[in-house]
Amino acid sequence: MADAAAMIDVLAGEEGYRAAVDTPPPPLRIALVWRTPLGRPPMAAEHRRAVADTADRLRDLGHRVTEADLPLGARPWPQFMTRYLRGVADDVARLPHPEWLEPRTRRLAGAGARVPDRTLAWARTAEAGLHALMVGFFAEHDLILQPGWVRRPSRIGRYHGSGIATTLAAVGTHIPYFPTWNVMGYPVAAVPVGFDQVGMPIGVQLIGPTGSERLLLSLSGQYERAHPWTDRRPAL
Structure with missing residues (x-):
């Protein structure tokens, strides 16, 4: 966490992120959110257990962790697909040699090129509505805890x-x-919390509202000190 925070100090051109890692946060209200815009997805048992264990560990650190659902419904999904497909097309269009790409990538860019400007404008404009829905949620919760990958x-x-x-x-x-x-x-912090049965790392996400980077680093640093992982190295 200290490495990540030091990098942000440099990239942001301002200090305070690195110091936040060493500063324990106050007791926080953390929402454990299992549902996605498309419902609650299947998850490998060891990944589900790692998230639940993380919630318990955060409680042991003095935080209140309660299960909750986001007030967004399925709205983020069509916005994501619109921006993802069009983004691929726009990126490929700027490449000097798109013919060097895999055929699949070129086909994906072709699909994205069919997303009209008005649809992309809708997706960008609709983002404000999602933020408005989250205002009340973040009035009741400081941060969100979610799984990262749901399987290896x-x-x-x-x-x-x-x-x-x-x-x-x-x-x-x-x-x-x-x-x-x-x-x-x-802002999202991806925090390592364990390893699966073959030694691959398992992580969770900690998500906060706009401007919560220092708070996320503070909580992540507190968690890392209580449950260190940096001494784990794969065998050569």
Whole structure:
């Protein structure tokens, strides 16, 4: 956490992030949110257990952790897909040699190029409505706790040669908790909390409202001191 915070000090051009890691937070109201915009997804038992254990550990540190649902419903999902597809198309259009890309990436860019400007404008404008819905939620909760990946990441090359729909559907089932925060733009801390049965790390997300970076670093630093992990190294 200290490394991440020091990097933010440099990138932001202001101090205070690194110091926040060493400053314990006050008792916080943390919402444990299991549902995504598309419902509660299937999750590997060891990942679910890691999130529940993290909630208990945060309670042991003096924080109040209660289960809650976000007031957003399914709204973030179409906004995410609109911005994701069009974003790929816009990025590819700026490349000097798009022919060097994998065929799947070129097809994905082609699909995104069919997203009209008015639809992209709708997605960007609708973001304000999502923020408005979260005002009341963050009046009752300081931060959010959610899973990161819901199962072990796929092996390299697992989707090589697969089509757009197959790849997006398969990858999406692994990371259903990420798109909401890609749309909202809230600060998120990805915190290692354990390891699965083959030694791969398991993480959770801590999410806060706009401007809560220092609070997230403070809580993450407190958690890391209570449950250190940096001495864990894979065997050579």
